[in-house]
Amino acid sequence: MADQVTTVRNKQVILVSYPKGWVTEDNFRIEETDMHLSLKPGCGHVLLQTLWASVDPYLRGRMQESKGGLYAQPFQLGKPIVVRAVSKVIASDNQEFHVGEFVAGPISLGEYALVEGGQGLWKVDPNLAPLSYYLGLLGAPGLTAWVGLNLIGEPKRGDELFVSAAAGAVGLVVGQLAKLKGCRVVGSVGSDDKFWQCTFLLSREGYDSIQHLDRYFPQGIDIYFENVGGRMLEAVLNHINLNGRIPVCGMLSGYNQEWTEREGVRNLMNIVGKCVKMQGFIVSHHFYHLPTYIQEVAGYLKEGKIKYKEHVTEGLENFAKSFIGMLKGENFGKAVVHVSDP
Amino acid sequence: MADQVTTVRNKQVILVSYPKGWVTEDNFRIEETDMHLSLKPGCGHVLLQTLWASVDPYLRGRMQESKGGLYAQPFQLGKPIVVRAVSKVIASDNQEFHVGEFVAGPISLGEYALVEGGQGLWKVDPNLAPLSYYLGLLGAPGLTAWVGLNLIGEPKRGDELFVSAAAGAVGLVVGQLAKLKGCRVVGSVGSDDKFWQCTFLLSREGYDSIQHLDRYFPQGIDIYFENVGGRMLEAVLNHINLNGRIPVCGMLSGYNQEWTEREGVRNLMNIVGKCVKMQGFIVSHHFYHLPTYIQEVAGYLKEGKIKYKEHVTEGLENFAKSFIGMLKGENFGKAVVHVSDP
Numbered sequence: 001m002a003d004q005v006t007t008v009r010n011k012q013v014i015l016v017s018y019p020k021g022w023v024t025e026d027n028f029r030i031e032e033t034d035m036h037l038s039l040k041p042g043c044g045h046v047l048l049q050t051l052w053a054s055v056d057p058y059l060r061g062r063m064q065e066s067k068g069g070l071y072a073q074p075f076q077l078g079k080p081i082v083v084r085a086v087s088k089v090i091a092s093d094n095q096e097f098h099v100g101e102f103v104a105g106p107i108s109l110g111e112y113a114l115v116e117g118g119q120g121l122w123k124v125d126p127n128l129a130p131l132s133y134y135l136g137l138l139g140a141p142g143l144t145a146w147v148g149l150n151l152i153g154e155p156k157r158g159d160e161l162f163v164s165a166a167a168g169a170v171g172l173v174v175g176q177l178a179k180l181k182g183c184r185v186v187g188s189v190g191s192d193d194k195f196w197q198c199t200f201l202l203s204r205e206g207y208d209s210i211q212h213l214d215r216y217f218p219q220g221i222d223i224y225f226e227n228v229g230g231r232m233l234e235a236v237l238n239h240i241n242l243n244g245r246i247p248v249c250g251m252l253s254g255y256n257q258e259w260t261e262r263e264g265v266r267n268l269m270n271i272v273g274k275c276v277k278m279q280g281f282i283v284s285h286h287f288y289h290l291p292t293y294i295q296e297v298a299g300y301l302k303e304g305k306i307k308y309k310e311h312v313t314e315g316l317e318n319f320a321k322s323f324i325g326m327l328k329g330e331n332f333g334k335a336v337v338h339v340s341d342p
Numbered sequence: 343m344a345d346q347v348t349t350v351r352n353k354q355v356i357l358v359s360y361p362k363g364w365v366t367e368d369n370f371r372i373e374e375t376d377m378h379l380s381l382k383p384g385c386g387h388v389l390l391q392t393l394w395a396s397v398d399p400y401l402r403g404r405m406q407e408s409k410g411g412l413y414a415q416p417f418q419l420g421k422p423i424v425v426r427a428v429s430k431v432i433a434s435d436n437q438e439f440h441v442g443e444f445v446a447g448p449i450s451l452g453e454y455a456l457v458e459g460g461q462g463l464w465k466v467d468p469n470l471a472p473l474s475y476y477l478g479l480l481g482a483p484g485l486t487a488w489v490g491l492n493l494i495g496e497p498k499r500g501d502e503l504f505v506s507a508a509a510g511a512v513g514l515v516v517g518q519l520a521k522l523k524g525c526r527v528v529g530s531v532g533s534d535d536k537f538w539q540c541t542f543l544l545s546r547e548g549y550d551s552i553q554h555l556d557r558y559f560p561q562g563i564d565i566y567f568e569n570v571g572g573r574m575l576e577a578v579l580n581h582i583n584l585n586g587r588i589p590v591c592g593m594l595s596g597y598n599q600e601w602t603e604r605e606g607v608r609n610l611m612n613i614v615g616k617c618v619k620m621q622g623f624i625v626s627h628h629f630y631h632l633p634t635y636i637q638e639v640a641g642y643l644k645e646g647k648i649k650y651k652e653h654v655t656e657g658l659e660n661f662a663k664s665f666i667g668m669l670k671g672e673n674f675g676k677a678v679v680h681v682s683d684p
Contacts, residue, residue: 061615248613248614250614251610251614254608259609259611260608261608262608262609263606263608264608265606265608266601266605267601267604268571268593268607269571269592269604270622272590272592272593272622272623272624273403273622275621275622275623275627276621276622277621278613278621279617279618279619279620280612280613280614280615280616280617280619281614281617282615285617
């Protein structure tokens with residue numbers, strides 16, 4: 001394609017306003033512009049055709065003026081948002097990436113994207129798993145699960161592990177990796193703070209079933225993989241065991257509120273009484289573990305020891321809808337948007 | 343004394359009711375009974391004359407029916423409370439402890455105390471420091487500072503350290519040990535949540551002075567030694583640096599409230615954004631470090647590199663008054679009650 005044309009129409013997803021509270025579709029618009037497909041030589045740039053775009057909770061944190069303790073710079077208004085994607089290289093001035101190869105990494109969200117200097121891109125193997133898996137099981141969410149579980153959670157055979165947002169991109173991996181490590185796993189699913197309403201995942205995916213913490217953890221909780229925060233964290237802290245570990249991956253329940261409006265956690269004193277370690281982490285600091293992680297999980301995939309589930313939305317123009325649904329917990333599995341075929 | 347009499351009048355401090363909210367003197371009474379000073383042979387019991395009794399915040403946690411996440415069993419109503427004390431051995435059926443020796447350890451609070459099997463007692467050296475120091479600088483509070491600072495805080499030269507309740511038994515040691523490790527130290531003092539009102543300690547004891555976190559930590563906070571909780575913790579989480587460490591020793595601000603009534607912490611999300619490790623601990627799990635710790639600090643004492651301050655109340659009958667004052671933050675330095683002379 002890059003050989004025949006020098007300009008292409010490119011649809012992009014533009015952030016037009018910072019959401020107040022819940023995100024709405026009005027916060028975004030689709031903008032169509034001409035994009036030149038020729039690359040200035042000597043800059044190491046790479047031109048990509050977007051195949052799959054990743055829909056992740058952390059994006060919400062970038063959609064606000066003040067950082068509010070979140071980890072990345074705010075998105076600029078009037079510009080495309082930046083998301084992780086799987087793409088096909090359609091033009092390249094970079095020695096590491098060649099036309100026709102598949103890559104994953106952050107892009108300015110559009111049907112096509114220019115990545116300056118190829119920054120943040122890594123090559124992915126289409127024979128190992130479906131390409132979209134590099135946004136989930138074999139990408140940042142999977143590695144997030146692995147880092148939180150292994151480096152902070154320190155699971156031991158027989159440990160009682162609880163994971164919230166268990167049907168999400170990260171939670172699905174946490175639960176399965178923990179079971180492979182010999183933990184007893186219970187997960188909660190459901191949107192925001194409607195914690196206990198869905199039980200299907202837990203039987204369908206082979207987790208133990210769940211209703212109330214005291215009923216499902218008569219022995220207490222050794223590891224809580226934290227995705228939700230607020231009242232859920234309070235409930236866990238009232239059931240945590242001595243020397244419990246809480247890898248803190250995210251706190252979804254508060255993402256649509258200013259920090260001062262969030263429900264505070266009132267029983268942090270239990271951290272002292274139970275000698276709990278609660279530790280936050282950002283997966284990008286641990287990307288150097290990605291090859292090790294992919295090798296481990298690819299093995300499990302081949303042996304049928306791990307499964308993954310995706311919630312696919314068709315078309316770039318539905319990205320906002322998918323994102324809002326994911327924040328409301330309407331997805332079951334990793335939320336991805338299918339943009340084009342290779 | 344034990345040689346001449348077989349019975350002695352013994353005043354004890356009895357808990358008569360669990361405080362609702364703030365502790366009052368009515369929650370206690372002084373009871374005087376006869377105590378036999380003869381020991382049944384073969385049991386390893388030790389009879390002690392109390393010299394100094396320790397007044398510590400953690401006692402509040404034992405003065406309630408439900409444990410509420412706190413770490414020790416509730417005190418029984420109608421019985422003496424159990425506190426750490428420095429005592430003189432006046433009779434012993436235990437090979438480890440001899441009449442005339444000085445010991446520290448938990449006792450049922452009275453002028454005299456029987457310690458079954460000598461449990462929890464350890465010998466102290468009256469030549470190293472004033473005996474009362476074994477309840478503070480050279481005892482559990484000092485070791486608490488050392489464990490939290492070194493094992494969880496992992497101080498490095500140049501780290502920015504903030505300690506709350508800096509004029510308390512633990513805080514005084516944290517600040518000085520951290521300075522010896524090359525940290526820049528700022529402490530807050532004042533009762534409960536009146537965080538910023540007292541600055542005298544900080545200059546008097548050689549700490550850096552304090553008023554507001556943003557003013558005193560333009561470079562952010564690397565280590566927060568947590569004694570207070572609530573709004574103080576929130577303020578710190580808004581100023582914490584990447585990879586910050588928060589050893590959680592206690593959360594004084596909530597000790598007089600049920601957990602559901604405490605002010606919740608609303609910005610825990612910063613733990614993720616800043617990859618913070620927040621870890622609770624209980625000093626009794628680390629008592630095996632006590633000899634190492636005492637050796638280290640005795641050295642500093644001798645060289646004049648560390649100072650300590652005590653807030654002394656005279657007489658067992660004033661224990662409740664001293665305890666209440668300490669909870670209100672009226673003490674400057676380690677609160678101790680002087681019960682008798684050797």
